[in-house]
Amino acid sequence: MKVQHGRQVAGVCAIALMVAALVASAPASATPAGAVPFGEASFHGYATGTEVHVGALTVGTTQLAALDQAFSGASTSTAGLTTAIKSETGSVVQPPEPSSVNAYGTGSGLEVGLATSTTAQTDANQILLAGKAQQVAPPNTTATTKQVGPVSLPPVASASALIGRAAAVYSATQCPIGQPISYGLGNAANVNALTLVGTSPTLNTAGTGTSTAQSTADTYLAPNGDGTFGLSTSAADIIAPLTVNVLGALQVVITVRSAGGVSDPVTLTAKTTGESTGASVKLSTNDLLTVALVAGGTTTPVVTIPLSAVGAGGLHIPLSTGGLTAALDGIGGAASGVVNQIPDAGSALSSALTSVIKALNPVTSVASGLLANLANISLGSIDVDTVPHAIGGAVTSPATVVGGTEAAGALDLLHVDLAVTGSLLGVGLPNLDLADLYVGHLEASANLAAPITCTIPVIKTANPPAVTAGQNFVYTIEIPNPAEIALLSCNLDNITATDTITDKPDSGDPTFEVAAVSNGGTVNQISDTAAKVTWTGLNYTVAAVGDPPNPPITLTITVVVPASSPAGTIQDVIVATGTAEDCNGGASGTENLGDTNGTSLTGMYTLPEPPVTALPPGSATTTTVPGAPGPNSKLPFTGAIGGLWQPFAGLGVLGLGGGALALVRRSRRRMTP
Secondary structure (H helix, E strand, O other): OOOOOOOEEOOHHHHHHHHHHHHHHOOOOOOOOOOEEHHHOOEEEEEEEEEEEEEEEEEOOEEEEEEEEEEEEEEEEOOOOOOOEEOOOOOEEEOOOOOOOOEEEEEEEEEEEEEEEOOOOOOOOOEEOOOOEEEEEOOOOOOEEEEEOOEEEOOOEEEOEEEEEEEEOOOOOOOOEOOOOEEEEEEEEOOEEOOOEOOEOOEEEOOOOOOOEEEEEEEEEEEOOOOOEEEEEEEEEEOOOEEEEEOOOEEEEEEEEOOOOOOOOEEEEEEOOOOOOOOEEEEEOOOEEEEEEEEOOEEEEEEEEEHHHOOOOOEEEEEEHHHHHHHHOOOOHHHHHHHOOOOOOOOHHHHHHHHHHHOOHHHHHHHHHHHHHOOOEEEEEEEEOOOOEOOOOOOOOEOEEEOOOEEEEEEEEEEEEEEEEEEEOOEEOOOEEEEEEEEEEEEEEEEEOOOEEOOOOOEEEEEOOOEEOOOEEEEEEEEOOHHHHHHEOOEEEEEEEEEEEEEOOOOOOOOOEEEEEOOOOEEEEEEOOEEEEEEEEEEEOOOOOOOOOOOOEEEEEEEEOOOOOOOEEEEEEEEEEEEEEOOOOHHHOOOOOOOOOOOEEEEEEEEOOOEEEOOOOOOOOOOOOOOOOOOOOOOOOOOOOOOOOHHHOOHHHHHHHHOOOOOEEOOOOOOOO
């Protein structure tokens, strides 16, 4: 016979043992101190890449012409993206957005601006040959792609193919796992741009295929290795073979490729952990930089330098007429001045640089008459750098790294600055910035206040959501939650789902019994107010990129509420653990972004339903949900004896031996999930 609150059970010892057993079964937390759930995180960051940027004839705040080939940008902020972000080159990475926008991605194959403002906070380039792909979140939608080709718009540009792609995903409560929060891609092939001097374009990109020149930018969560996640941002450029026409007199041919001829990406990553240490700004590349000069119809291979050998000092080649004059006479003062800037003057790198200056000899036939009258004019410099610097700072300023919470840096793999300064026949000339050419421009910045805990999105519902004593109901669990399935881009392997059903604290004392479970779950009916259901070996496979999401794993539990049950609320807690594997990167297609594969994840959802209404005395009846077992159905045998006394078989002996063991009123037994 069932009784109201305070029903009697056998012995204080049994109570103590049960409480100990339930507490021991609760999942332990290994979350490091200070970690916060995604919904409480505070972070912001951005990344941008440009395979080639050209700015020509800047006067004050007006630039006659600006060109970005293969441009990408990505940004994110928990506080909203209300402030515009501009790169060091003046390109708009992110325009001001409403405070409700937390993630932004953009990409374009080629864009050109004419007579644009260098202070504009929105994109001032008027010619977007493929359109600019842009995406914001929330809300979460599919990636945006803009693609055209072939393109012919003389004298501005022509190309065989131009692509821009952008994606963004964001939730106020759930981590994007295995894919970027924001992502941008710019792609260009066979570009001829700004044919302003004679018949030769200022910039020519050789090669074929849509990935000849490419830039990508990402912001994403990466595992810290201790169960938490940090924020990382990265920008990467695949640099196509380039030919730059310098005032019609000299051409510089540049390639950046691996020893095997493959165009590997040059990648800059800013990483934060949110902890006391672990922030970093790193450049990764195994490529070789090859430079050749073309003058007077002669092509001179100059140097092939492993980028890893350039070193912290970089390479600085002045383009002054005095230096050129010395170069025409052989290896002179300009050469020694450049060589002295290299840490190891006796290295192969020094010899390579000497070859660069010797290669300027063919310029004599074109420029000797010009040089005779312009001996005091500087035309700028060529710089090669492989060490990130502070964003907005000099190339000698170190990248920003603060503990584990802040990391930011920028890099121009190759910068050609053409600026006229000096005097003509003794008369001072006004400074004139002819052009800035950036090859492999990269920026990455990340800021994170505390490490983040990421979970498997799970959800549970009760049908019906409220019952009367004598009815049964069905719990339905979905892993992952369909409403947040777009945030997951990894398989979930070897999932264990543990479902704990108890009375909700301080809500009454309803009784129940688990009558059936799906998917081979194991039932432990601990008491008439506590039960645990466990599933093991479950697996969820994420859909291929571009395909509709695969349906979640669906688990069901049929629960019977006897007609004699008191009123109250039954509460259910589902805890799911699994391992992220085969992450596909979502729209970015970048596998295992942030090395997420093998990361253990846990998700939990608490459902305080259904409330139970007690029947009036003498009116006890029982009804069932159609298709579900009735309240007197027996569960299949699972290898252990069910019921209240399952964990306490030895207590019967104590009861028999004690003779007159007093019955006490039972305190409420609560299960800690």
